[in-house]
Amino acid sequence: xxxxxxxxxxxxxxxxxxxxxxxxxxxxxxxxxxxxxxxxxxxxxxxxxxxxxxxxxxxxxxxxxxxxxxxxxxxxxxxxxxxxxxxxxxxxxxxxxxxxxxxxxxxxxxxxxxxxxxxxxxxxxxxxxxxxxxxxxxxxxxxxxxxxxxxxxxxxxxxxxxxxxxxxxxxxxxxxxxxxxxxxxxxxxxxxxxxxxxxxxxxxxxxxxxxxxxx
Numbered sequence: 001x002x003x004x005x006x007x008x009x010x011x012x013x014x015x016x017x018x019x020x021x022x023x024x025x026x027x028x029x030x031x032x033x034x035x036x037x038x039x040x041x042x043x044x045x046x047x048x049x050x051x052x053x054x055x056x057x058x059x060x061x062x063x064x065x066x067x068x069x070x071x072x073x074x075x076x077x078x079x080x081x082x083x084x085x086x087x088x089x090x091x092x093x094x095x096x097x098x099x100x101x102x103x104x105x106x107x108x109x110x111x112x113x114x115x116x117x118x119x120x121x122x123x124x125x126x127x128x129x130x131x132x133x134x135x136x137x138x139x140x141x142x143x144x145x146x147x148x149x150x151x152x153x154x155x156x157x158x159x160x161x162x163x164x165x166x167x168x169x170x171x172x173x174x175x176x177x178x179x180x181x182x183x184x185x186x187x188x189x190x191x192x193x194x195x196x197x198x199x200x201x202x203x204x205x206x207x208x209x210x211x212x213x214x215x
Contacts, residue, residue: 009176042102049113
């Protein structure tokens with residue numbers, strides 16, 4: 001997939017996330033606990049749209065000279081939140097931040113997400129040299145293509161979380177989103193569980209392991 005196609009896929013995921021977040025069912029359940037334990041529906045919505053909001057800031061940031069540029073697989077091997085998630089440890093700090101962000105209300109969270117969605121096409125159309133995104137909270141950079149894949153994964157996973165929280169169907173993502181996200185999740189799952197377990201879970205239910213969760 002070309003860079004322009006990948007950007008278009010990312011922007012489509014942002015639009016679908018906004019459409020889901022704008023549903024009245026989400027606003028009506030804003031203060032109720034979501035499918036993610038400890039996080040309200042509003043907090044989950046804030047987190048989902050945060051993939052667009054945070055991307056605006058990161059795309060505008062300068063790459064520090066000392067920052068290493070790594071690839072997608074290494075990103076998920078090195079990130080502490082991945083290890084914590086795989087060990088069953090929640091991230092209460094992130095949950096609290098999103099629940100607090102949701103206190104602004106449904107309309108305000110939607111407005112911030114919509115503003116980010118409007119800014120992203122222009123930012124992604126600008127030449128990037130080098131074509132990488134510095135992830136400040138990790139201390140390393142990813143090629144822009146890989147960075148956008150991480151955000152699409154977050155939107156697909158948390159879009160399903162939000163839809164299930166309010167009794168809606170999950171968004172139907174185009175192939176340009178689904179393909180990279182499935183490749184990412186499968187790759188992380190194989191590194192965590194091994195190829196045999198993943199193959200069995202996908203093709204041999206009689207020998208399938210209990211879980212092949214990536215996170």
